[in-house]
Amino acid sequence: MVVNPFLVGVTGGIGSGKSTLCRYLAELGCELFEADVVAKELQLDDSEVISGIKKLFGENVYGKDPEGNLFLDRRMIAGVVFSDREKLDALNRLVHPKVFNAFDRALERARSNGSRLLVKEAAILFESGSSTALDFVVVVASGMEERVARAVAKGLGSREEIFRRIGSQWPQEKLMEMADYVVCNNGSLEELRLKAVALYRYLLSLAERDS
Numbered sequence: 001m002v003v004n005p006f007l008v009g010v011t012g013g014i015g016s017g018k019s020t021l022c023r024y025l026a027e028l029g030c031e032l033f034e035a036d037v038v039a040k041e042l043q044l045d046d047s048e049v050i051s052g053i054k055k056l057f058g059e060n061v062y063g064k065d066p067e068g069n070l071f072l073d074r075r076m077i078a079g080v081v082f083s084d085r086e087k088l089d090a091l092n093r094l095v096h097p098k099v100f101n102a103f104d105r106a107l108e109r110a111r112s113n114g115s116r117l118l119v120k121e122a123a124i125l126f127e128s129g130s131s132t133a134l135d136f137v138v139v140v141a142s143g144m145e146e147r148v149a150r151a152v153a154k155g156l157g158s159r160e161e162i163f164r165r166i167g168s169q170w171p172q173e174k175l176m177e178m179a180d181y182v183v184c185n186n187g188s189l190e191e192l193r194l195k196a197v198a199l200y201r202y203l204l205s206l207a208e209r210d211s
């Protein structure tokens, strides 16, 4: 008998800690699909996505790194899309359908592996409409100052650039209202890990009730 995994979305604003929470969930045994990682792979591997990006942002947005591998100037794209809604929508339209297809394939794999929990981490889950295909959505929330500091430390841009990016996303309060479960990432990494353990146990109980 084929068992459908319980489908869990994890989202949150920039720097909220969603990748870290998902890494802990994966260590505990969840199958993990990272939409942002897949989107980045498509931008380097998929010929339609590559030519679409060149059309939107110019040929020079791609180059070669010192090892000769294809390189995408993500900082340049971020500089454009987070101050131009139409360009952001066009980039999303180009990439998201292919990410959805990749998720369908991940779901097939999870079914054949007999996985009970499949977690989809995505920066924009409600906004892209993909939350409706999931059983349960977790939002990771964190203080604005911490989020901005983390994003700057990660090299995603200056404070001003990060605030512009935040301006193109739904407010954290709106995400929290729409969530089935909110993880407040307002303590140490160890506290976040303990919250991941509690969440994992709860998700397993939901998956069992569902089967």
Ligand SMILES: CC(C)(COP(=O)(O)OP(=O)(O)OC[C@H]1O[C@@H](n2cnc3c(N)ncnc32)[C@H](O)[C@@H]1O)[C@@H](O)C(=O)NCCC(=O)NCCS
Binding pocket: 012, 013, 014, 015, 035, 036, 039, 074, 075, 077, 078, 081, 088, 091, 092, 095, 096, 099, 122, 123, 124, 156, 165, 168, 169
């Ligand atoms: C704009 C790009 C080039 C910036 O790359 P960069 O390496 O600087 O950022 P990264 O991809 O690691 O994302 C960091 C954060 O930016 C924000 N962000 C990324 N994409 C989007 C988006 N489409 N809309 C709003 N915020 C976004 C999120 O908070 C995300 O957590 C890149 O994010 C991108 O190609 N985005 C479009 C694809 C996409 O939507 N990916 C996310 C979900 S599939």
Ligand SMILES: Nc1ncnc2c1ncn2[C@@H]1O[C@H](COP(=O)(O)OP(=O)(O)OP(=O)(O)O)[C@@H](O)[C@H]1O
Binding pocket: 012, 013, 014, 015, 016, 017, 018, 019, 020, 021, 150, 151, 154, 156, 185, 186, 187, 188, 189, 192
């Ligand atoms: N509670 C915490 N205490 C200390 N550092 C943290 C905490 N939560 C997250 N971090 C650190 O902040 C950085 C950003 O976290 P993470 O990548 O998980 O966030 P994200 O929401 O996935 O970010 P992005 O929006 O950039 O994709 C990481 O270096 C992570 O280790």
